[in-house]
Amino acid sequence: MSKYSAPVNDMNFLLFDVFKADKFWQGNAQLAESIDRETANAILQESAKVTEGVIAPNSRAADEEGVTWVDGKVTTPKGFKEAYNVVSEGGWVGLAGDPEYGGMGMPKMLSAMHEEMMCGADLGFSLYSGLTAGACVSIHAHASEELKNIYLPNMYAGTWTGSMCLTEAHAGTDLGLIKTKAVKNDDNSYNITGSKIFITGGDHDLTENIIHLVLAKLPGAPEGSRGISLFIVPKYNVNEDGSLGELNTLGCGSIEHKMGIHGSSTCVMNFDDAKGYLVGEENKGLACMFTMMNYERLFVGIQGLGASERSYQNALEYAIDRKQGKGAIKTADKKPQPIIVHPDVRRMLLNMKALNEGARAFNTYVAMQLDIAKFSDDADAVKTAYDKGQLLTPIAKAFVTDMGFDSCVAGQQVFGGHGYIREWGQEQLVRDCRITQIYEGTNGVQALDLIGRKVAMDNGHTANLLAKEVIEFAKQNEASFPDELAQLIAAVDLLSAVTVDVLKKASTNPDELGAASVEYLHLFGYVMFGYMWAKMMVSANSIDDKMLAQSKVKTGKYYFARVLPKIMSLKLQIESGADNLYQFELEDF
Structure with missing residues (x-):
């Protein structure tokens, strides 16, 4: 596998030229003291050193050895x-993390870029710290002050890691079916008993303690998801003075032997009257867990981008070095030419480039909504950003990972037969990226969430607000790139019309939502990437780096010409309705 190179220049372009993050930071009392442009650039540069020099070089060997x-x-x-x-x-x-408990207090826009570098360097390795940061979000939002003081400083410091223990063998997406039990003790602790599967980082040798967030049910709890509670269950109990006590009555029963992310321990975790501590209120555990889901699902999208960025870098280097055949334009030199001269190789590389850079901008945009919702003092801005973040999170998770996997496969295809051989490392990226479409809620579930909860339940209100934002931007800047911005407006109008049509059909046939869901999510994703490319193209007109500016404009034009038109076929698929799915009886399959 070729050397990983962190895309720091592109990240700086997005932060400061496209999204003007420094203006938001300087205007916010919480952020102004800790972050500015120079600090952010220094953090990105240092993150690049760590990921390029320490983590990435070990990625293939770690995959070969596994856990x-x-x-x-x-x-x-x-x-x-x-x-x-x-x-x-x-x-x-x-x-x-919150500086009050030892975190650095950086905005998500910045930490998301560090996470991308970690994932690009080694997706399996990135999960240990990534899941810990996610667990901290729930603890910080819902745990008592006593629990936060015990656990957050050590987790932020990386001395302890975290895991999320949700899934059981019979209960995946439908968490209301879980059987893990919690019984309250006289000292306000709880005894947790049950078995969880697919637990990322459930056990390992990296840290002295592992803090499990476990979903369980109390005796007499309401049926289904309304009766779930959330508990902190440490691997080692913690003494009153903060030192580690005895091993809790829990353990790793086995690890999964997986298609990819071999460096990540995916565990079966058994809890046998293990001591745990309630996070939030009894029977409100799912709400506590979902506090972190916007962050974690964005993180999964970032994982897909990290893998596909490395796939692009590998494939580009190979396409420039590998000499096979001759291009269509005849030259005096009769020697074989680099395969990058061939149209299909160029098509694959440019698709990857356009989707990766679009995804990076989109992830940054979603992270910006999370930052505004978290840090802004403007109540209206907080509400709007929160709603937009809720709407876009399933797209960040599902569309970015679908495109990321496609880009990993495309990179493998650029290598030809060598892409199928392990020594080049390209097949590892395909295997690693595949899980991103499955965990943290499969992409089909994300599509249902988008159209069913985020669009239908508010009758398209937030989607309409977003559409107005995009159209306003396009009209304000239409003189810069009239053809592309007119195309963007048409794409938004198409999306809005499809939304109205699906919601109307669903009012008489609820199956219409599910039947349209995946294509609708992809349609929404392509349009949002178009918005991101329009913003990047417009911003590129005013930067000093002319090489970067030229690359952005050319790639943006490619996106509008060769990628965005895919929405037309998606529209037709959605309009075909639910009947063609439900006309089949079981015996017809």
Whole structure:
């Protein structure tokens, strides 16, 4: 696998030229003291050093070795512990954490870019710190002050890691079916009993303690998801003085042998009257867990982008170096030419480039909504940003990972036969990226969430607000790129018309929402990427880096010419309705 190169220049362009993040930071009392343009650039540069120099070089060897389980103990690949120590000692786990508990207090727009570098360097390795940061979000939002003081400083410091224990063998997406039990003790602790599967980072040898967030049900709790509570269950109990006590009555029963992310320990976790502590209120655990879901689902989208960015870098280097055949334009030199001269190779590379850079901008835009909702003093701005973040999160998770996987496969295709051979590392990216479409809610579930909850339940109100934002931007800047911005307005109008049509059909046939959901999410995603490309093209007109500006404009024009038109076929698929799905009886399958 070729050397990973963190796209720091593109990240700076997005932060400061496209989204003007520094203006928001300087105008916010919480952020102004801790972050400015110079600090942000220094953080990105240092993150690049760590990911390029420490993590990425070990990625393929770690994939080959994988995680091992012996007598209930999990060992990570060689080099992981040393690399994790660099990450924790550098304060990277608590980059966006609350400074009151030892975090750095950085905005999500910045921490998302660090996460992309981590995922591009090694997706499997990135999960240990990424899941810890996610667990901290729920603890910070819902746990008691006592619990926050015990757990957050050590988790932000990377001394302890976190895991999320949701899934059970019989209960995946439908968490209301979980059987894990919680029984209250006289000291206000709880005994947790049950088994969880697919637990990322459930056990490992990287840190001295692991803090599990476990969903369980109390005796007599309401049926279904209304009866779920959330608990902190540490691997080692914590003494009153903060030191580690006895091993809790829990353990890793086995690890999963997976298609990819071999460096990540995916565990079966067994809890046998393990001592736990309630987070939030009894029977309100799902709401506590979903506080972190916008952040975690964005993180999964970032994972898809990280893998596809490295796929693009690998494929581009190979396409320039590999000489096979001759281009259509004859030259005096009769020697074989680099395969990048061939149209299909160019098509694949440009699709990857356009989708990756569009995804990076989109992820940054979604992170900006999370930052405004978290830090802004303007109540109206907070409400609007929160609603937009809710609307766009399933797209960030599902569309970005669908496109990311496609780009990993495209990169493999550029390599031809060598892409199928392990030594080049390209097939690892395909295997690693595949999980991003599955966990944290499969992409089909994300599509249902988008159209069913985020659009239908507010009758398209937030989607309409977003559409107005895009059209206003396009009209304000139409003189810059009249053809592309007119195309963007037409795309938004198409999306709005499709939304109205689907909601109208769903009023008499609820199956219409599900039947349209995946294509609708992709349609929405392509339009949002178009908005991002329009913003990047307009911003590129005013930057000093002429090479970057030229690349942005050319790639943006390619997106509008060759990628965005896919929405036309998606529209036709959506308009075909639900009947063609439900005309089939079981025996017809």
